[in-house]
Amino acid sequence: MLNQQLIQLISSLTKSEKRYLKVNASVVKTNKMLLRMFDVIEKNKFLSESELIKQLKIPSKSNLAVMESRLQALILKHLRGFHSNSSQEIELHHLLIEIEILYTKRLFKNCAKQILKAKKIAISCDNHLALLGILKWESYIEKQGKYLLQSQNKLKEILNDETQLLTDYAKLIEYKYHTFNLLLLSKNKVVAQLHKEIEFYDKLVKNGFFEIKTNHTFEDKLYLLNFKGMYFMSKGDLPSCLSIYHKLMLEIESSNKKNILQSNEYFLALNNLLLLEVLNKNYDEYNKTLKKIFSRFSSLIGYKPLLFNVTMCYELGIYCEIGEEKKALAMIPEIENNLKLYDTETNEINKLLFYLNIAIAYLFNEKYSKSIYWLNIFLNDYNIKKNDVGSNIYYYGHLINMIAHFEAKNYDSINYLYNQSVNNLKKIRSLSKFDEAILKFIKKMASQKIALKKEQINSFKELRSMLEEVIKDPKETISLHFFDFFAWIDSHIENENMAFLIRKKKLG
Numbered sequence: 001m002l003n004q005q006l007i008q009l010i011s012s013l014t015k016s017e018k019r020y021l022k023v024n025a026s027v028v029k030t031n032k033m034l035l036r037m038f039d040v041i042e043k044n045k046f047l048s049e050s051e052l053i054k055q056l057k058i059p060s061k062s063n064l065a066v067m068e069s070r071l072q073a074l075i076l077k078h079l080r081g082f083h084s085n086s087s088q089e090i091e092l093h094h095l096l097i098e099i100e101i102l103y104t105k106r107l108f109k110n111c112a113k114q115i116l117k118a119k120k121i122a123i124s125c126d127n128h129l130a131l132l133g134i135l136k137w138e139s140y141i142e143k144q145g146k147y148l149l150q151s152q153n154k155l156k157e158i159l160n161d162e163t164q165l166l167t168d169y170a171k172l173i174e175y176k177y178h179t180f181n182l183l184l185l186s187k188n189k190v191v192a193q194l195h196k197e198i199e200f201y202d203k204l205v206k207n208g209f210f211e212i213k214t215n216h217t218f219e220d221k222l223y224l225l226n227f228k229g230m231y232f233m234s235k236g237d238l239p240s241c242l243s244i245y246h247k248l249m250l251e252i253e254s255s256n257k258k259n260i261l262q263s264n265e266y267f268l269a270l271n272n273l274l275l276l277e278v279l280n281k282n283y284d285e286y287n288k289t290l291k292k293i294f295s296r297f298s299s300l301i302g303y304k305p306l307l308f309n310v311t312m313c314y315e316l317g318i319y320c321e322i323g324e325e326k327k328a329l330a331m332i333p334e335i336e337n338n339l340k341l342y343d344t345e346t347n348e349i350n351k352l353l354f355y356l357n358i359a360i361a362y363l364f365n366e367k368y369s370k371s372i373y374w375l376n377i378f379l380n381d382y383n384i385k386k387n388d389v390g391s392n393i394y395y396y397g398h399l400i401n402m403i404a405h406f407e408a409k410n411y412d413s414i415n416y417l418y419n420q421s422v423n424n425l426k427k428i429r430s431l432s433k434f435d436e437a438i439l440k441f442i443k444k445m446a447s448q449k450i451a452l453k454k455e456q457i458n459s460f461k462e463l464r465s466m467l468e469e470v471i472k473d474p475k476e477t478i479s480l481h482f483f484d485f486f487a488w489i490d491s492h493i494e495n496e497n498m499a500f501l502i503r504k505k506k507l508g
Contacts, residue, residue: 002052003068007045009075010038012301018042021078034071088125088258092118096130099137108141115141125257126217128169135162168217175223178204182230198234205231221251222265229272242276249273267297271310278318281506290315305345308338313350320360323487323502328361352378352393360400360483364499368408375401395428396482399438403488406442414446434476437466438485453495460492 025031058064095118102111122130139158225248232241248269270293277286293311297303319328355378362371378397398421441463470476491498
């Protein structure tokens with residue numbers, strides 16, 4: 001099997017990068033065979049080792065492995081040249097290399113000039129670690145004049161700068177820790193631990209620990225705003241969370257940091273904004289944000305897996321959330337292809353979300369057998385069950401599975417599915433009154449097999465009245481964040497399509 005990392009690297013190259021590689025690498029005659037190998041792999045990425053060995057007339061398999069390694073090194077070498085000025089971080093890296101070379105050659109004046117240049121860039125992009133490295137070279141140069149009072153004072157100044165820098169960096173690390181801690185707790189749905197942490201964070205917020213100050217760096221502000229966004233999300237304060245993400249967008253878009261509008265920070269901020277706009281029912285705005293994401297990042301090859309894993313995942317979920325069943329259905333063929341294409345790059349939670357929302361899209365379109373097919377994948381994927389069986393997503397998949405089988409009139413399976421669902425749900429957490437009422441109702445209706453439409457409507461009306469009483473307790477409303485059970489009930493009462501009722505309610 002060919003080196004997959006090499007194939008992925010070649011696939012990621014833009015036309016400009018390929019042109020730069022071929023023009024510059026062809027100057028060296030010994031690269032001729034490697035460039036030929038590049039062309040063969042580029043034209044056919046599914047070529048076998050034996051076919052490649054035959055086409056290139058390589059003596060043995062071991063020679064192929066050496067050539068693969070050399071080609072990868074050659075590509076990376078020329079990518080370094082191509083991207084030498086594409087970001088401040090890369091410029092900084094090259095300057096640090098030049099500083100070391102000049103110092104080794106004892107060209108201290110030249111070295112000092114590059115240090116000043118590097119220092120300016122490191123300060124502008126808040127690179128604490130690079131600044132520490134620059135201060136190290138600065139101190140080395142000053143030691144060359146160790147008998148001068150001026151150099152002695154300069155060394156003390158450098159020491160003070162290093163101490164302050166370490167203090168600032170320690171604070172940044174703390175902000176980073178709290179941000180990722182809250183993110184992981186929220187993602188993993190560790191409810192009891194999350195509540196405990198939120199109580200701890202309530203005190204820190206009250207004491208002003210997460211307040212943004214004028215002396216905070218750009219990177220500090222990014223972590224602080226991301227933390228505050230997740231903090232408000234965890235507390236269910238969606239308007240405050242949306243407000244924070246608007247501030248984050250303003251911070252990023254007004255930054256003079258090089259290529260910030262093609263950065264991972266901007267990509268994730270846009271996607272979080274997209275999600276918050278939907279959760280806050282700002283349906284006019286989410287379309288603009290969606291277009292902005294694709295216009296900024298669809299041409300960047302490296303973001304294609306992320307556009308699938310994050311943006312398409314959100315987009316499908318949004319269409320299910322607002323009842324746009326036709327748009328959701330239109331996405332499914334591309335999602336199926338991408339699930340295969342980006343299998344190793346798609347995390348298990350995202351797979352769960354794709355499977356479940358595809359099932360909901362088919363449920364909305366009354367394609368019940370297809371909905372059940374995807375729910376079976378959702379409920380039976382071994383890797384997902386092994387790692388994420390305790391998540392809320394998996395919990396609600398069981399309830400939606402019961403609804404899909406009921407709508408498909410698989411009444412003979414309902415009793416078995418009821419027992420299986422209750423057993424699995426109790427392993428995750430205690431059944432709420434709301435969820436228990438839904439499950440018992442489906443079981444009862446399936447066993448009675450009520451044929452008369454009028455009797456069915458009356459039964460659904462009774463269920464609706466009971467659930468309206470149940471959700472007067474705020475703790476019982478969590479189920480409605482995952483699926484519009486009232487739209488399902490009303491579809492039977494009003495003899496109307498479920499997605500149409502959701503759309504009517506959400507969009508007016």
